[in-house]
Amino acid sequence: MPEPESASGSASGSPSPSGADALAREKAHLAASRSALRTMREEVEALDIADVTANWVNKQAMEARTEQRIRELADLAHTPLFFGRLDYSGGDHEGHQFYIGRRHVHDGAGEPMVLDWRAPVSQPFYQASRTAPLDVDLRRRFGFTGGELTAYEDERLTGPAGPDPAPRTGRLLQEEIERPRVGPMRDIVATIQPEQDEIVRSGLGGTVCVQGGPGTGKTAVGLHRVAYLLYAHRERLARTGTLVIGPNRSFLHYIEQVLPALGELEVAQATVADLVARVAVRAVDSPAAALVKGDARMAEVLRRALRSHVTPPGEPVVVERGSRRWRIPAYELAEIVAELQERDIRYGAAGEALPQRIAHAVLVRMEEAGEAPDDRVQDAVARHHAVKAAVKAVWPRVDPAKLVLRLLSEPDFLAAHAEGLLDEEEQRAIVWAKPARGVKSAKWSAADAVLIDEAADLVQRTPSLGHVVLDEAQDLSPMQYRAVGRRCSTGSATVLGDLAQGTTPWATAGWREALAHLGKPDAVVEELTAGFRVPREVISYASRLLPHMAPGLTEVESVREAPGSLDVHEVPGGAEGAAEGAAEGADGELDAAVVGACRTALLREGSIGVIAADSRIPALAAALTAAGLAFLDPGRETTAESRLTLVPASLAKGLEYDYVVLDEPAEVVDGEPDERTGLRRLYVVLTRAVSGLAVVHRRPLPHQLTGWSPADPA
Numbered sequence: 232m233p234e235p236e237s238a239s240g241s242a243s244g245s246p247s248p249s250g251a252d253a254l255a256r257e258k259a260h261l262a263a264s265r266s267a268l269r270t271m272r273e274e275v276e277a278l279d280i281a282d283v284t285a286n287w288v289n290k291q292a293m294e295a296r297t298e299q300r301i302r303e304l305a306d307l308a309h310t311p312l313f314f315g316r317l318d319y320s321g322g323d324h325e326g327h328q329f330y331i332g333r334r335h336v337h338d339g340a341g342e343p344m345v346l347d348w349r350a351p352v353s354q355p356f357y358q359a360s361r362t363a364p365l366d367v368d369l370r371r372r373f374g375f376t377g378g379e380l381t382a383y384e385d386e387r388l389t390g391p392a393g394p395d396p397a398p399r400t401g402r403l404l405q406e407e408i409e410r411p412r413v414g415p416m417r418d419i420v421a422t423i424q425p426e427q428d429e430i431v432r433s434g435l436g437g438t439v440c441v442q443g444g445p446g447t448g449k450t451a452v453g454l455h456r457v458a459y460l461l462y463a464h465r466e467r468l469a470r471t472g473t474l475v476i477g478p479n480r481s482f483l484h485y486i487e488q489v490l491p492a493l494g495e496l497e498v499a500q501a502t503v504a505d506l507v508a509r510v511a512v513r514a515v516d517s518p519a520a521a522l523v524k525g526d527a528r529m530a531e532v533l534r535r536a537l538r539s540h541v542t543p544p545g546e547p548v549v550v551e552r553g554s555r556r557w558r559i560p561a562y563e564l565a566e567i568v569a570e571l572q573e574r575d576i577r578y579g580a581a582g583e584a585l586p587q588r589i590a591h592a593v594l595v596r597m598e599e600a601g602e603a604p605d606d607r608v609q610d611a612v613a614r615h616h617a618v619k620a621a622v623k624a625v626w627p628r629v630d631p632a633k634l635v636l637r638l639l640s641e642p643d644f645l646a647a648h649a650e651g652l653l654d655e656e657e658q659r660a661i662v663w664a665k666p667a668r669g670v671k672s673a674k675w676s677a678a679d680a681v682l683i684d685e686a687a688d689l690v691q692r693t694p695s696l697g698h699v700v701l702d703e704a705q706d707l708s709p710m711q712y713r714a715v716g717r718r719c720s721t722g723s724a725t726v727l728g729d730l731a732q733g734t735t736p737w738a739t740a741g742w743r744e745a746l747a748h749l750g751k752p753d754a755v756v757e758e759l760t761a762g763f764r765v766p767r768e769v770i771s772y773a774s775r776l777l778p779h780m781a782p783g784l785t786e787v788e789s790v791r792e793a794p795g796s797l798d799v800h801e802v803p804g805g806a807e808g809a810a811e812g813a814a815e816g817a818d819g820e821l822d823a824a825v826v827g828a829c830r831t832a833l834l835r836e837g838s839i840g841v842i843a844a845d846s847r848i849p850a851l852a853a854a855l856t857a858a859g860l861a862f863l864d865p866g867r868e869t870t871a872e873s874r875l876t877l878v879p880a881s882l883a884k885g886l887e888y889d890y891v892v893l894d895e896p897a898e899v900v901d902g903e904p905d906e907r908t909g910l911r912r913l914y915v916v917l918t919r920a921v922s923g924l925a926v927v928h929r930r931p932l933p934h935q936l937t938g939w940s941p942a943d944p945a
C-alpha cells in the first residue's frame with residue numbers, strides 16, 4: 232500500500248500546500264497513473280501466447296481474452312482515470328491515501344496507483360459521512376474538463392466541522408449533472424450517492440426492486456449494480472450471463488455505452504419482445520384482448536391446454552423380442568402416466584422419460600421370468616416401435632406455437648381450458664375473428680408471442696441467467712413478468728420502475744404483486760426519492776399531476792435549483808382555432824412557436840429534445856425541415872453537430888435531454904386511450920429535461936397542470 236507521500240506526492244510534515252500546489256501534485260499523480268496504465272497495457276500486448284498455448288482452440292480463446300484485456304486497459308482521453316481520493320486516518324488503512332477510479336492501476340512494483348471503485352476499500356468514498364466517517368479523514372472529489380484535472384473539492388469527515396459542501400449539493404455533483412449532454416448516457420461512478428450505493432452493492436443472492444420517481448437514478452443504479460456484481464462474482468456470472476432489459480431499441484441504444492465505459496463489455500441487452508421472439512409479430516391487439524392475454528390466468532389456461540394432450544392409455548403395450556412377447560397392461564401404463572403427471576417436470580421432459588419408464592416395466596417382467604437384461608436391452612425396448620407408438624398416442628409432442636394458435640382459433644378448445652378462469656366476454660376478446668391457417672401465416676401480436684414463450688417453457692425449461700436488470704418494469708404485463716422471471720429463475724434480478732410512469736392498460740399497480748409474477752416474492756423493495764435529473768421548478772410543476780394519476784406516490788425531491796428552468800409559452804388563438812388545426816394534424820402558429828423555442832434552446836450547449844404527441848410528429852418534422860433545423864429520431868445518437876432530436880411521446884420514457892421543448896400537452900394527454908394514462912404520459916414527458924423545459928401550447932393546458940378545476944368559474 233502506498234504511504235501518503237508516495238501516493239500523492241505531497242511532502243509529509245510540510246505546511247499544507249496551497250490549492251495550486253495541491254492541484255499540481257494531483258495532476259502529477261494522474262500523469263504517473265496514466266503512464267502506469269500504459270505499461271500495463273504494453274505488458275499484455277507483448278505477451279507471446281504461442282509459448283503457453285498447446286493447441287489452436289486454446290490459442291483462439293487466449294487471443295480473444297488478451298484482446299479484451301487490452302481494450303479494458305485503454306486510456307480513454309475523456310474518461311478520467313480517477314475521480315476521488317480517500318485519506319484514511321484509522322483502521323487497517325490508517326495513514327494511507329487511495330485514489331478511486333474506474334479500474335485498478337498499479338505501478339511496476341505492483342503497488343496500487345488507482346483502486347477500482349468497486350473494491351471494498353473504495354466503499355467509504357460513497358458511504359462515509361461526518362456522522363460515520365468509516366476511518367476516513369478526508370474525501371476529495373476531482374473535477375475534470377475534457378480529460379484535464381482542473382479542480383477538486385474536499386470534505387473533512389473528522390475534526391471540527393468546516394465549510395464542507397453537503398454531498399447532495401456539492402458543486403462537482405451539480406456540475407456533473409449539468410455538464411451538457413451529447414451522445415449516449417454516461418456513468419455516474421464519480422458521484423454515486425449513499426442510498427444509491429447501497430442498492431448498487433447489494434448481494435448477488437437477492438432480488439432488489441427499486442421504486443423511484445423520474446430522474447432518481449434508477450437506470451444508472453441498475454447498470455452500476457451489474458458492473459459491481461460482475462466485479463464481485465466475475466467467474467460465476469461469466470458462466471451464467473447477465474442481461475439488461477429495456478423498453479425499446481432507442482432506450483437500449485441510449486444506455487448501451489454505460490457498462491463498456493465501466494470496463495464491462497459482456498453484458499447483453501434486449502427488450503422483452505426480443506426475448507420472446509419465437510414468431511414474427513405482425514398484428515396489434517385491441518386493449519381489451521391484450522389485457523386478457525397479458526393476465527397471469529393465461530398461464531393456467533395454457534398449462535391446462537397443454538396437459539389435455541395427455542390421453543389415458545386404453546390399450547396395452549406389447550413388445551416382441553425374439554420368441555417372447557412382453558405385455559404391459561393399460562392400467563399399469565396409466566399408473567406410469569399418472570406418476571409422471573404428478574411430478575414437477577416439464578411436459579417435454581416427462582414425454583422423453585415415458586419410453587424409459589415403459590421399458591423399465593418390461594425389464595421387471597423379464598427379470599421375473601428369469602432373464603438378466605442389462606441397460607442396452609432397456610434402451611432397445613424404449614426404442615421399440617410398439618413403445619414409440621404408445622408414447623405418441625399417450626403423450627404426444629406439442630408445438631408451443633400450435634398450441635396457442637389452437638386456443639386463439641378454436642372457441643371450444645379455449646372454453647374447455649379457460650373454464651372458471653376467463654369469463655365468456657374475456658374469451659371472446661381473445662379469440663381471432665378469422666382463425667389462422669398455420670403458425671407461419673398467423674397474425675401474431677406481441678402478447679401472443681409472450682403466450683407462446685410461456686407454452687414453450689411448459690414444454691421445456693427456459694435456461695436461467697445469473698442476473699437480469701429489468702428497467703421500466705412498471706409497463707410489463709403479468710405474463711411478461713413471468714417471461715422475464717423464467718430467465719432468472721435460478722439467478723437474481725434488479726427491477727427498476729416508477730408506478731406513476733406506467734402507461735400500459737396493465738401497468739403495475741403494486742410491486743409486491745409484480746414481484747410474485749416474476750417469481751421473486753421475497754425481493755426487497757427500495758425507494759429512491761432524491762431527483763438528480765429534473766430541476767426543482769420543473770419537477771414541482773410535473774408533480775401537480777401526481778394526485779390525479781398516481782395518488783399516494785410522493786413528489787420527487789430535486790437536488791438542484793435552476794431558476795428560470797421552466798418556461799410556459801401560450802400561442803394566441805386559444806381553444807377555438809386550435810381544434811381545427813389539431814383535426815388536420817397541423818397548426819402553423821404552434822409549429823412556428825415550437826421552431827422558435829428550438830432555436831432559443833440551440834443557442835445553449837447540450838442536447839435538445841422536442842417532444843410531442845405521436846400524431847404531431849409529421850407536422851413538426853415538416854416544420855423543422857422547412858426552418859432548416861436538422862433533427863434526429865430517438866434511436867440515433869446526438870453529436871456536437873446534431874443536437875436536436877424529435878421524440879414521439881410514446882418513446883420518451885427513460886430518455887433525457889439538456890433542454891426539452893414540449894409541444895401541446897393537451898394533445899399528449901388526448902393521444903392515450905384514457906385520461907389517467909394520458910396524464911401519466913404527460914408526467915413522463917414533463918420530466919425529461921436536465922436544464923430547461925419550454926412548454927409550448929395553444930390549446931388550454933390540462934387543468935390538472937394549472938390547478939384550475941372545470942368546476943371553477945371561468
Ligand SMILES: Nc1ncnc2c1ncn2[C@@H]1O[C@H](COP(=O)(O)OP(=O)(O)OP(=O)(O)O)[C@@H](O)[C@H]1O
Binds near residue numbers: 423424443444448450
Ligand atoms: N448520483 C448521481 N450523480 C450524478 N448524476 C446522477 C446521479 N444519479 C442520477 N444521475 C443522473 O440523473 C439522470 C437520471 O438518471 P436515470 O436516468 O438513471 O433516472 P431514472 O430514475 O431511471 O429516470 P426515469 O424514471 O425517468 O427513467 C441521469 O443523467 C443520471 O446520470
